[in-house]
Amino acid sequence: MYQKGDKMTIDEIAGLAGVSKTTVSRVLNNKPDVNPETRELIKKLIEKYDFHPNAFAKAITLKKSHNIGLIIPYDAEYIFSNPFYVEVMRGVSTEVNRKGYYLLICYPHENNYINIYKQKRVDGFVVLSPGTFHTNIIKDLNDLQAPFVATAKINGEKNMVSVDVDNYYGATLAMEHLISLGHRKIGFIGKPSLASSQERLRGYREAIHKSGLFFDESMAIVSTTSSIKSGHEAMKRLISSHPNLTAVFAANDLMAIGAYKAVEESGRKIPDDISVVGFDDIPIIEYIKPSLTTIRQPAFEKGIKATKILIQYLEKKQKPKSVTMDVELVVRESTAKPGNKA
Numbered sequence: 001m002y003q004k005g006d007k008m009t010i011d012e013i014a015g016l017a018g019v020s021k022t023t024v025s026r027v028l029n030n031k032p033d034v035n036p037e038t039r040e041l042i043k044k045l046i047e048k049y050d051f052h053p054n055a056f057a058k059a060i061t062l063k064k065s066h067n068i069g070l071i072i073p074y075d076a077e078y079i080f081s082n083p084f085y086v087e088v089m090r091g092v093s094t095e096v097n098r099k100g101y102y103l104l105i106c107y108p109h110e111n112n113y114i115n116i117y118k119q120k121r122v123d124g125f126v127v128l129s130p131g132t133f134h135t136n137i138i139k140d141l142n143d144l145q146a147p148f149v150a151t152a153k154i155n156g157e158k159n160m161v162s163v164d165v166d167n168y169y170g171a172t173l174a175m176e177h178l179i180s181l182g183h184r185k186i187g188f189i190g191k192p193s194l195a196s197s198q199e200r201l202r203g204y205r206e207a208i209h210k211s212g213l214f215f216d217e218s219m220a221i222v223s224t225t226s227s228i229k230s231g232h233e234a235m236k237r238l239i240s241s242h243p244n245l246t247a248v249f250a251a252n253d254l255m256a257i258g259a260y261k262a263v264e265e266s267g268r269k270i271p272d273d274i275s276v277v278g279f280d281d282i283p284i285i286e287y288i289k290p291s292l293t294t295i296r297q298p299a300f301e302k303g304i305k306a307t308k309i310l311i312q313y314l315e316k317k318q319k320p321k322s323v324t325m326d327v328e329l330v331v332r333e334s335t336a337k338p339g340n341k342a
Contacts, residue, residue: 008049017042067102068092068310069122071113071148073134078225082254083282084299085128088151091303092126099311108137117146124310126303130154131194147313149306149320155195161320163306167196167279170295170327171203174249174277177293177329179211181337183247183275187219189234189259190251191226197251200279204249218242226251231258239266239274246274246338253278253285256292256334271336281330290333297327 010028014021019038026034027042034042045051070092072079079085096103104122106113116122124147130137135157141148142159153162178186188204190197201220208215221238223230231250238245239262250256256278263274270276270290278285281296305323312318 008051010051013042013045013049013051016045064314065120065123066100067104067122068096068307069104069106069113069116069125071106071108071125071127071137073108073128073130073137076107078227079128081227083284084252084254084280087282087299088128088303091300091305092128092151092307093303094300095304095307095311099307101311111140113137114140114144117141117144123314124148126151126306126310129194129196133193147310147320149310151302151306153195153322155198161309161322163302163309163323163325164196165297165302165325165327167199167327168203170279170297171200171249172207173327173329174279174295175204175207177331177335178247178249178275178277179207179213181247181275181335183338184213185219185242185244185246187221187238187242187245187248188251189221189223189231189238189248189255191224191230191255192222193224194226197222197226200249200251216242219245223255226255228254228258228261231255232261233258235259235262236265239263239268247335248274248276250276250278253280253282253292253294256294257285257288260288270334272339275335275338277335286332293332293335294330295327296330298325301325 010021010024014024017024023034023038024042027039093103106116113125125141127137127148127150129152130150132154135154138154138157138160150160150162153164154160188201190201192198204220205215219238219242221234223234231254234255235248235258238248248259250259256276259276260270263270268274276292278292278294280299281294285292285294302325309320313320
């Protein structure tokens, strides 16, 4: 006998309604070809006994879990301390919720995402900003034939769909702005393992060449991480080795914030002595002093777009295509014409 707190099964609901399990399943999934009176009876029994079908069993039957996996190939501390990635994830979560799906966050450990997909616990994946160290994940997903969309491209990797921005063009905008102000001694700080940073470094180099300036490789400092701390350390090295520096292009806003501290420690001021340009336009940089000139990329919209492409494929089998989103230069207080030290 059923007692409150017991979990009903689909077989028991079918028995109470005097129908087959298949008929109950059709009602649960809003399928046609069920007598209206029978449908109403089953709905009342489902409500009365607070019946909820087993999600995994349902996924196996329907070959659809209604879950989206978010593969985060970085440490949680690194990701959640960077407002840019948080904005991308907010976009993913917003679109997942809007479309009636659920989000399963996955930190790759011993290829656990492979088992998650094989167990039908997710229908597909969004891969958060993979870098050159994560080509194994892309290969695994392709071998599985698992639907996925990445929120960044990997240079040279053709077997993936991504939503990204034109990082080279963004870097060109940043450099053209600094050069137009009259800067000639311009440094770069960034993280080389990310395709985005590689493209921003390429844009930095080529902008210098196109302007007829001398390119000094030692003025491009690369770090293993793209944090405030690494930006601080890279900028200290840059100032120490190039005391005549008048500007720096940081491959992301967090490194630019770190650069601020290094400039202050050197006894100089932004932008009087050194101009700084970042990349991303994370929310906080509008409020630091001086406010940061940066290249704005649509982080939140990037997460939404990647998720939308994935779900359109899952639901309509629309062949997914990579998307390049726009960037723009946002001029604030951290850039000005070089002073007498140029």
